[in-house]
Amino acid sequence: MSASMIRSFGRHCPFMKRTGTAVPAQTHQLNALVSRCPIMHKATLSVNSAASEAVVAEPVSDPITPTPSVEHLLEPTVFDAAAKEKAHEAYQNLKRTHPEHVQHLSACPVVGEEWAKLQNVDAILRSDVIPSAFDYENFFEKKINQKKDDNSYRVFNNINRLAKNFPRAEGKEKEDITVWCANDYLGMSRHPVVVDTMRDVLLRHGAGSGGTRNISGNTRFHHALEDELADLHRKDAALVFTSCYVANDTTLQTLAKTLPNCVILSDEQNHASMIAGVVNSRAEKIIFKHNDPVDLEKKLAALDPMRPKIVAFESVYSMSGAIAPIEEICDVSHKYGALTFIDEVHAVGMYGHRGAGVGEQLGDHVMDKFDIVTGTLGKAYGVIGGYIAGSERLVDTVRSYGSGFIFTTSLPPAVTAGARASVAYLKNSQVERNGQRQHVRELKTRLNELGVPMVESPGHIVPIWVGDAKICRSISDKLLQKHNIYVQSINYPTVPMGQERLRVTPTPAHSTDLLDTFSEALLDVWNDAGLSYLAPNSQTCTRSMINPITARPLTAEVY
Template sequence: MPCPFLGSLSQTFVRNYGANLMKQYGNFCPIVSRGFRSFGNDETKCPFIQENAIIAEAPKEMSEDIVDNTPPYHYENFFHEQISAKKKDYSYRVFRKVSRLAADGMYPQALEGLDNRRVTVWCANDYLGTSRHPEVQDAAINAIKSYGTGAGGTRNIAGNSQMTEQLEAEIAKLHKKPAALIFSSCFVANDATLSTLAKLLPGCIVFSDAGNHASMIQGIRNSRAPKHIFRHNDPNHLRKLLSESPAGVPKLVVFETVHSMSGAICPLEEMCDIAHEYGALTFVDEVHAVGLYGKHGAGIAEERGLQNKVDIVSGTLGKAYGNVGGYIAGSSLLVDTIRSLAPGFIFTTALPPPVLAGSLASIRLLASEEGRQFRARHQAMVRYFKLSLLVAGLPQLPSVSHIVPVPVEGADKVARVAESLLRRGHYVQAINYPTVARGDERLRFAPGPFHTPEMIDSVVSSLIDAFHENGINFEQFIQNGACRECSMEYKMEVPYEEPYVYPMQVA
């Protein structure tokens, strides 16, 4: 006869503690303690004890030795399997030991590896080299001397510094918005803003570009708002989805201006007009455009005179502005709502003084005439690089921006080509899944104003050798009979033939 009390417990528990329970059943057993006279005259006699005699009569020492033999979960084995799978399909991320140099005459070079070998960097997002500009460096150094290296906590706890407010005012002015808010990174800015806004607006529906960055995808997912994904940079598909959505409910249309991996630029005006036609707010990520486009470096919206059509703009201080951090800019009430309700902002340590001061100096620098010279030199080097690939017969994805993607299909092949280039003194990181889809692997080049035509000639020559070395056929890309030997005949004239020198460094 099974015991209704012991039967309700796990076998492991009974094995370990059953003997003690039997010996003290008056305190533990809910059946005997309530008294069941039908079991006999003795209320304290358990009718099931005989069937559990082995456990009941076992010595205390033996009962305490009875343990569950189920082995614990092997966490380290699981982690090993996950990493092994990543390495097997070449999606494992290898972080190169690269220390970028800031001294005159060395940038954009870096020290690579344990032996500090000199290499040229082609994939950094410090697009204009402002991280090493004397004005930016001096501002950061002076801020450290005056205010220390850290913020001391969140803005609510440690206090809101004057530099924080100055930087937000400068960002708002740059984007012609009433207000701005800075975050620890643009990933956090996108995630916190979209998750808070889409969750807060009643019944909000999100329309997201298929090519959006992981930060925006994460923010939309965290909001748990219903979403529709429209084809990358396809305003017609966006219109179709919006036309099928209910009228009178809040809507967010979320997309980027410059796509980080393809270099494509969105049809900004058309997408904003369609969004507003259906009563939606536009959330536009200008991360890879701020500092690089427009008279003052405010991005594609400024370059095309469309800043008034963007409701919320997000940007970064960590790429063309050479520091770290992200931001949004928009209406005063919208910004205040995010400031008051977004956990990603409220509970994160504020940006430190040197970052605030360096970012403020960098924004002002790139809004000046010197910044316009940087942009002109930058675009000239990008054109030279693209044309050099073209005349050498090397593949490149169509890009109208400063990002130059060179496709190398296969995670194993793109990794080997990147390794071959590194051996030849050129650092460019292989891009594979999950950053891009499998089969869309590439090398992502970002030439800047401090690269020279000689550097570009060298990396193109090395790329040809790397393709040959790894058995990659690219002859089908040769156009107009161009070849390696005669490519210089097709090179365009590039302004500022000498490497750019900061004005304050000229004797």
């Protein structure tokens, strides 16, 4: 084979193209690559002698001669008749002995009898018929393009919150921005009680914990925080995790794996962390309708009364603000012998006279119906981390068997100390909760008066309904670029497609002046987008302080 033909073959050979192999200069170097090629390696076991007798009807290595095309390689003059006959015989033998390789060998110019019949050479060169290394980068590019095409691709805004000027922040270019969508609901991340505590512990004990809870990462600050949380929820014990995602995932999968033949009944709108725990447990799962104790009871009634069961649900659903009929779900669960697992992530610090959540808001008798309660230290408490609280034996079981707790570095002492300070402070102070509630009421009233559609919500989360991913993202971008107001657009998969929204979370620091600015800016971008309004003060805009399931007041004086 001439040097020019080697170059031509190298440019078109799928193996060398896809692996990035350099085109060799000599025939013997090309032969050295054969053993690496998934097609030619099998073929040459039978046709090595035939391949070596191939006679190329072309002048040898003339640098001025144009490189022959692939079509030229298919012409009858390229291989002599004797070599082609032997190649054909070898192909037939291989077809009988290794039929699984036939479709691949058809792409090879030496042994593929179908090669000469192909009319579109480029098609076979571009196809995925030829086995080679998986094209990871191309696959990833296609997956990312899918997200961009359906407008669910996420771009992270550069928001640098300013502790001394909360809820202000600096943007990428240090422009002044007002944040309206943070989960730091009460502004505790910059409260002196928290910051001063963390500073003191940081200077004394350093930045990290040094290991897992079992290996040098267990401190008095971890125990003090767990005692504080157990007291908050009126439980025997608590256990701190690196996040509530990890707490939910680890606890659900650990309990469901440990309990024999356990089944988990999960609300259809549960958070991804709870879904992960259900899936990772490999236990049987049953999905019940959102916030529907009647549907839950039907499903529980069909199960063996002696079978271990866990009913998992949330108190406040983060993207809609919906609040569950907690007492009814607990009563139905216990009627059929199930453990109750409630996620109070968006409620702790916010509801109840000590901030224990919606359960406490409804009364201690309701809170006592929780077998397992999970919460976060990263939202109303303003720090980071998650936890569970429950009976001493249940918590100890998760501590002893939960891989998500055992095999990870523990939270730093400064973090656990700051979190404990925040929890303890909000057990007594009502100032932050009252201020936040006032501003939520003001915002809901203002939006009602303007006719801006809201997702019905009885709590502190104010979702503004858009219903289109592209428009929702555009409104969010324009608020930031034109008005220096940051409200994140919420798109799929956080919410279903067609249910896109802006999620607004006023804090105690969102004053009336800031509310005025926000309302004017929202109207400006709303009009630019050509979105419609509802009738002012329409009852379809937002739900009042009525629980949608029980049709009774949720919190008489809260929102």
